[in-house]
Amino acid sequence: MGSEFSAGEIMVVAAAREIRDAEVAFVGMRLPLLAFCIAKNTHAPRAIGLFEAGVIRDVPAPELLFTMCDPPNIAGAAGCVPTATVMAHLQRGDVQVGFIGGAEVDVHGNLNTSYIGSWREPLVRLPGSGGAADIACLAHRLVIIMPHERRRFRTRVDYITSPGYGDGPGWRERVGLVRGGPRRLITTLGVFGFDPESRGATLQSYHPGVEIAEIERETEWPLKVADDVHPTAEPTREELAVIRAYDREGYWTKSQV
Amino acid sequence: MSKLLTMREAVAELVPDGASVLLGAGLEGLIPFAAGHEIIRQRKRDLTVLAPISDTLFDQMVGGGCVSTVRAAWVGNVSAGLGHCYRRAVEHGQPRPLETLDYSNLTFALALQAGAQGVPYLPTRSLLGTDLLQTNPDFKVVQSPFGEDQLVAVRALTPDVAFIAVQRADEEGAAHVWGALGVALEGCASARDVVIVAEEIVDRDVILSDPNRILTPAFRVRAVVHEPFGCHPSPVQGHYRRDHAAYHEYHQQTRSPEGAERWLAEWVHGLVDRAGYLDKLGQERVGSLKAREARLAAAVDYGF
Numbered sequence: 243m244g245s246e247f248s249a250g251e252i253m254v255v256a257a258a259r260e261i262r263d264a265e266v267a268f269v270g271m272r273l274p275l276l277a278f279c280i281a282k283n284t285h286a287p288r289a290i291g292l293f294e295a296g297v298i299r300d301v302p303a304p305e306l307l308f309t310m311c312d313p314p315n316i317a318g319a320a321g322c323v324p325t326a327t328v329m330a331h332l333q334r335g336d337v338q339v340g341f342i343g344g345a346e347v348d349v350h351g352n353l354n355t356s357y358i359g360s361w362r363e364p365l366v367r368l369p370g371s372g373g374a375a376d377i378a379c380l381a382h383r384l385v386i387i388m389p390h391e392r393r394r395f396r397t398r399v400d401y402i403t404s405p406g407y408g409d410g411p412g413w414r415e416r417v418g419l420v421r422g423g424p425r426r427l428i429t430t431l432g433v434f435g436f437d438p439e440s441r442g443a444t445l446q447s448y449h450p451g452v453e454i455a456e457i458e459r460e461t462e463w464p465l466k467v468a469d470d471v472h473p474t475a476e477p478t479r480e481e482l483a484v485i486r487a488y489d490r491e492g493y494w495t496k497s498q499v
Numbered sequence: 500m501s502k503l504l505t506m507r508e509a510v511a512e513l514v515p516d517g518a519s520v521l522l523g524a525g526l527e528g529l530i531p532f533a534a535g536h537e538i539i540r541q542r543k544r545d546l547t548v549l550a551p552i553s554d555t556l557f558d559q560m561v562g563g564g565c566v567s568t569v570r571a572a573w574v575g576n577v578s579a580g581l582g583h584c585y586r587r588a589v590e591h592g593q594p595r596p597l598e599t600l601d602y603s604n605l606t607f608a609l610a611l612q613a614g615a616q617g618v619p620y621l622p623t624r625s626l627l628g629t630d631l632l633q634t635n636p637d638f639k640v641v642q643s644p645f646g647e648d649q650l651v652a653v654r655a656l657t658p659d660v661a662f663i664a665v666q667r668a669d670e671e672g673a674a675h676v677w678g679a680l681g682v683a684l685e686g687c688a689s690a691r692d693v694v695i696v697a698e699e700i701v702d703r704d705v706i707l708s709d710p711n712r713i714l715t716p717a718f719r720v721r722a723v724v725h726e727p728f729g730c731h732p733s734p735v736q737g738h739y740r741r742d743h744a745a746y747h748e749y750h751q752q753t754r755s756p757e758g759a760e761r762w763l764a765e766w767v768h769g770l771v772d773r774a775g776y777l778d779k780l781g782q783e784r785v786g787s788l789k790a791r792e793a794r795l796a797a798a799v800d801y802g803f
Contacts, residue, residue: 271577294551294604295526295679308578308743309554311528311679313734317794324680325526325551326612329605333624356601361634367589367599369575369582372552375603376625403601405628417628418640418649 247477249430250495251485252449253387254280255477256428257341260385264288265338266331268377273387274341275307276485276494283484292331294373296323306488329373332380335421340381342374346399347388349442349463350413351406351424353378354399361401371403378404383425390429395461407441431457433474442466447474501670504722506729506773509694510537513660513721516544521611521661523553524686526604527577528679528736530556531696533729533773534662539563540767549658551607551682554733555749558582562759563767564594570656572602578743579750584759593756600635606653608682610637613655614689622650660721661690664730665714666737668697672720673706673713678736687715694722696729698738709799726773728785739788 250273257277261267263286269278270293278291279302291299293310298321303314316322331337344353345368355374359365378384384406388394406424407413414423423441427434432448445467448454458465477485489495504512514520520538523530535556538546547568548557557574560566562584575582588597602610605625613621622641627649632638637654663683668674674695676683687693693715700723706713728738732745753759770776777785 293679295528295681297679308741309527311526311734312741313528313678313736313790316528316678316736322677322679324608324684325604325682326608326685329608329625333605356630361630364590366581367586369585370571370573370599370601371603371631372573373604375629375631376605379625379627379629401634402628402630408628414628418624419627420624420648 247482248492248495249449250492251477251482252474253428253430254485254495255481256433256474257385257387258284258481260339260383260426261286261289262338266290266292266336268292268332268337268340268373268381269310270294270341270373270377271310272343273494275310276489277341278302279488280481280484284481290320292328292337294325294328296325296328297321298323298328306493308493329376332376335382337381339383339385340377341385341387342377342404343387344374344404346394346396347386347427348396348399348406350408350410351384351386351427351436351443352399352402352408353386353404353406354401356403357401359400374404378406379419379422381422384422386424386427388427388429390431390457390460392460392462395463397463407436410441411439431460435468437466444468445471447472449474450476502672502720502723503670503700504724506533506537506724506726509722509724510534510541510543513692513694514538514543514546517546518659519547519549521549521658521686521690523550523556524661524663524683525679525681526552527554528734528741529664529676529683530554530730530733531662531664532556532731532733533726533776534694534696535560536767536776538565539763549656551602551604552577555582555746558584558753559763559767561585561588561597562594562753563763566597567595568598568600570600570602572604572607576746576750579746583750583753587756600637601631602635603631606638606651608685609653610656611682611685611689613653614657615685618655620652620654622652624650626651656689658686658690660692660694661686662694662696663687663714664696664735666697666735667699667701667705668695668723669701669703669706669717670723671703671717672723673703673717674715675706675709675712676714677712683714687719692721693719694724695720696724696726698727698729698735700725708801710801728777729773731780731788737790739790742788
């Protein structure tokens with residue numbers, strides 16, 4: 243990794259670029275809080291952010307957020323409504339892009355944030371869905387943000403909290419999901435897309451300084467690499483300036499994912 | 500008629516062992532930590548606690564041995580990571596075994612809404628294909644009676660008691676709340692008993708001056724507790740900010756069972772009430788969290 247920016251910063255920027263201008267984005271917790279601010283301040287000034295506590299914003303919060311309910315996210319909001327109301331926008335199909343993270347992901351983009359091991363006698367009890375399962379079921383496009391480690395990049399996750407493409411093509415339709423599915427998997431090492439035929443994760447880019455062999459080592463499933471695989475576009479000076487103006491201490495971009 | 504009680508009275512009278520208790524309807528803000536701490540202090544047992552996300556409050560109550568079942572969308576420490584007490588209870592049965600029933604935020608809200616409407620369930624398109632359908636028996640996949648659509652029926656929840664934090668209330672329980680509402684409205688409408696936990700007690704005229712901002716009609720409120728700073732370390736809009744450091748400190752200090760015991764002894768059992776908690780927190784820290792400037796909304800005119 244180059245010294246000009248951190249893995250967290252390149253991930254936040256890659257996530258921000260998934261928000262197109264004037265789209266409605268479901269923001270959720272942690273890193274995406276920052277990604278929404280970057281998008282709003284750069285290429286997507288008309289984007290709208292939804293937060294599951296019921297907050298709707300069309301201007302970014304004036305200071306760094308630790309949670310979506312922090313008072314700076316509420317003052318000047320475009321709406322503060324019940325959770326059921328903001329989730330209704332998601333359910334009826336108003337949300338183009340949603341962001342979530344997870345503890346484990348598999349080759350079809352299914353995420354586990356609930357139980358490691360058997361759910362009856364788990365090795366690790368994780369926090370659970372929050373709004374993630376809803377976003378994964380109901381947003382038009384899903385963007386997943388994950389630290390890239392072999393123990394997290396599993397051939398099959400122990401528990402599906404937030405569905406990707408299940409066991410492959412046709413699965414979402416079979417279980418009754420009406421839209422959506424993972425579009426992008428952004429990791430500390432690279433960026434994956436999902437093949438429209440196999441519905442499997444395909445490496446599209448590796449972050450500057452990362453070798454594909456390292457990504458292969460840190461991925462339990464047999465890695466598929468796109469023919470035109472390339473280095474991930476570096477954050478621009480402008481994007482970095484916005485990140486660092488918000489997150490002066492690097493709370494979201496240095497130590498945590 | 501005044502419904503004012505102290506937190507000690509409200510918990511003693513309205514939270515019997517085995518009760519189901521909704522706390523933290525506002526997700527990451529307006530979490531009535533003072534209510535949870537009093538429940539721990541009174542050593543209530545076998546509670547079912549309910550919330551979409553209650554940040555660290557459920558971890559504390561689980562660590563305090565009060566809880567046998569959690570119904571929630573997310574339990575942990577939102578800005579610092581996993582909940583250590585929650586993990587120990589589920590993984591090792593310490594200090595007591597814990598059953599967890601998983602929801603998502605949407606399905607939790609719908610469960611309360613069904614309870615509020617007095618219907619047995621409400622349908623959703625969420626959770627199809629997830630393992631939550633296998634592990635929580637209160638979800639069933641059904642077909643729409645009006646077509647081919649597959650839906651998840653979410654069973655109604657009707658908590659025995661809901662502690663709902665607000666900025667201001669009158670003594671009868673008519674209350675104003677603003678900020679992230681979460682499931683506060685459905686919480687008040689679905690619970691058997693509602694306890695309003697208010698930063699400020701105001702005259703009835705103040706509340707009735709803005710009827711659209713009233714959370715729930717006072718007839719559904721059983722008790723009102725005046726508890727300034729009752730939500731610390733979570734934020735209350737217009738009153739105080741989130742104490743991020745407190746969540747980080749809690750995370751560090753509760754890594755071991757002994758550490759969690761020490762934390763509970765220091766911050767809950769060793770204190771008499773919320774006033775004692777604020778003394779311990781110290782004037783300087785309390786002062787540093789207070790809202791730095793007012794941002795008043797424009798007045799609304801209900802004239803006729």
